[in-house]
Amino acid sequence: MSRPRIVCLVGPTASGKTALAIELAERIGAEIVSADSRQAYRRLDIGTAKPTRADKSALRLKMICDLPFQFATKTTMEQLLPAIVDQLVEMIPSGESWALVLREPGTDTLLLKAYHYVRRTYLSETLLRRAMSDRKAFIWNKDAEVDISGSVAQSGLEVGMYAPLLWQGEALGAICAGAQNPQTVFTDDDVRLLVVVGQYAAMAVATHRLQERARRDSVVKANLLRQFSPKVAEKLLAHRGRLRLGGQRNEVTILNADIRCFTQLAQEMEPDSVVELLNDYLGVVVPIIFAYNGIIDKFIGDAILAVFGSPDRDPCQHENAIRAAMEIQVAITKLNESRQLRKESCRDFGIGMSNAEVTELTRQVDLAALREYRDAVGRRTREIVGNFGDKDWGGEVAAPSLQKAATEGAFGARAEQLVKGFTGRPRAAVLSGIALFHPAAHLGEAVTVRSAGGFGTGI
Numbered sequence: 004m005s006r007p008r009i010v011c012l013v014g015p016t017a018s019g020k021t022a023l024a025i026e027l028a029e030r031i032g033a034e035i036v037s038a039d040s041r042q043a044y045r046r047l048d049i050g051t052a053k054p055t056r057a058d059k060s061a062l063r064l065k066m067i068c069d070l071p072f073q074f075a076t077k078t079t080m081e082q083l084l085p086a087i088v089d090q091l092v093e094m095i096p097s098g099e100s101w102a103l104v105l106r107e108p109g110t111d112t113l114l115l116k117a118y119h120y121v122r123r124t125y126l127s128e129t130l131l132r133r134a135m136s137d138r139k140a141f142i143w144n145k146d147a148e149v150d151i152s153g154s155v156a157q158s159g160l161e162v163g164m165y166a167p168l169l170w171q172g173e174a175l176g177a178i179c180a181g182a183q184n185p186q187t188v189f190t191d192d193d194v195r196l197l198v199v200v201g202q203y204a205a206m207a208v209a210t211h212r213l214q215e216r217a218r219r220d221s222v223v224k225a226n227l228l229r230q231f232s233p234k235v236a237e238k239l240l241a242h243r244g245r246l247r248l249g250g251q252r253n254e255v256t257i258l259n260a261d262i263r264c265f266t267q268l269a270q271e272m273e274p275d276s277v278v279e280l281l282n283d284y285l286g287v288v289v290p291i292i293f294a295y296n297g298i299i300d301k302f303i304g305d306a307i308l309a310v311f312g313s314p315d316r317d318p319c320q321h322e323n324a325i326r327a328a329m330e331i332q333v334a335i336t337k338l339n340e341s342r343q344l345r346k347e348s349c350r351d352f353g354i355g356m357s358n359a360e361v362t363e364l365t366r367q368v369d370l371a372a373l374r375e376y377r378d379a380v381g382r383r384t385r386e387i388v389g390n391f392g393d394k395d396w397g398g399e400v401a402a403p404s405l406q407k408a409a410t411e412g413a414f415g416a417r418a419e420q421l422v423k424g425f426t427g428r429p430r431a432a433v434l435s436g437i438a439l440f441h442p443a444a445h446l447g448e449a450v451t452v453r454s455a456g457g458f459g460t461g462i
Contacts, residue, residue, distance in 0.1 A: 028062050063192075066094055067199055074207040080116075083211060087204045088117040091180060094196055095164070097187055098180035102126055105168075105176035105208065106135070113176070122183050130165050135174035140166035140198045142189050161185040166197040168205035175205055255313050256324040258297065260288060260331060260354045261306035268348060269305075270424040280348060281305060287334045288352070295323040295330075321358070328354045402426045 010027060012020045073090060077083035084103055091101040100120040104113045113128060130143055143163045163181030167174045178201050180189070262268075262284055269277050285307065292299065292309045296317055300308040311327075312320035331352060339349040405425050409418035 025058050025062075029065060063094065063196065066090075067196070070200065070203045074203060077207070080208070080211050080215075083207055084117040087178070087200070087207070088119050090200060091178060091197075092119050094200065095180045095189075095193055097182070097189065097193070098164075099182040099184065099187070100160075101178075101180045103168075103176065103178045103204070104131055106174065108212075116176075126179070127160065127163070130163065131177045131179060134165035134167045134177045134179075138167055138169060138174060140164065140194050140201070142194060145185075162187050162189060164189050164194055164197050166194070166201040168201050168208060170205040170209040175208055177201075178204060253313060253316055254320075254358060256311040256320045256356060256358055257300075258292070258309040258311065258324050258328060258354065258356050259306060260309070260328075260352055261303075262350045263353050264350065265305040266420045266424065268350065272348070276348075280350075283338060283342065284335070284350070284352070287338050288331050291327050291330050291334060295327040296320075297323065297327060324356055328356065398430050399427055400425055400430050 012024055012027075014020050070090060073086060074083060077086050084105075088101050088103050091098075091103075095101070099122040101118070102115065103117045104126070105116050106112070107114050113131060115126065118126075134140060141164070143160075143165065145161045160181040161183055162185070163179055165177060165179045168176045168178065178197065180193075180197065262280075268280075272280070284305075285302070288307055289299065292307070295311070296319075297309045297311045298313060300310050302308075309324075309327075311317060311324040317323065331354060335352045339351075342349050402422065405422045409422050
């Protein structure tokens, strides 16, 4: 926790120290501590020039007005929560300990998030929960409590104030100030001040949580948009939940499209040119599939497997698939004309369609599990590639090594073609290109390998 900053004004009696202190306090949002004979007394009315009650009220009002700005400048929860407690220290200086707790989302556990003390005390969970359940602030005095037990007895407090952090009817947590000194007195003004801080703090906490959720949803949606149209992605986000066993059988239309003679073409091109070609052709095809309510089941090298009629049944799925295929052919023709003008390789697209009855496991996707799987595969890929040395990237690939990889299923149905095409080629080119043809179509891992090999990151 940050320590309070202290400004000392020293000078002869009646030299204007108090007037200067009031002006400084208004400018920097500080608390005035009167002093005489080098003995400081908080809130005691001493000195030759005393701040009036109106001066103190005006200072408190200024500090309250500054709260939204103070909290808005904190861009993370790690910055915000200590700042809330720092404001409590400044606004309620008669306390000896100040704290903020939050209820853990999805549970009833209270977590201590920020804490400051002059004299160390223990927090009373009982009193904090009382403020949250009653949804109102209160002053607690040890002498007035009939039954003192549990966390209340252990706290060592003589007096304390508690207020909930309320937002839209929900108690997000609580804030408190307390003291072990039995002479400490908290007033009704102090309680009202604690409530105001609690309201602004609750709003700030809720805003940060909303922003964090929006960031997570943005990442999830970006991943979904790689395979689903915006309309379908929105539905999946709305129905996020745990994967349910079982499923239902639906008739769907499957469209498979790929670049004709791509393997032969890729053997004659540099890896960067292959990636540029894939980006050009697949970048034209994907939006058309989405426009006709199709989803991308997977990318298989140069091929796309799309499904129409899923995850929601679509009585127009057959017509949509046919219209998508026709529009793809028109778009590819235009793309080829453009590439031809640039003197770049051109290829036609082959498209096939079929109806099939499939079992859809669920309409609710376990997005957390998918992210965990994706991240685990990505981490392992980075670990392996990160340990590559010059000998791993240098030299040429021999046929036996490629044949072994093909036997282990690395190339799928194209094993014979790829073994022939990669034999004798530079190891760096093979490692950077081979990920593009993996039957599991881990395109993110292909980017990792290509980047490490110095062949760019485009996919």
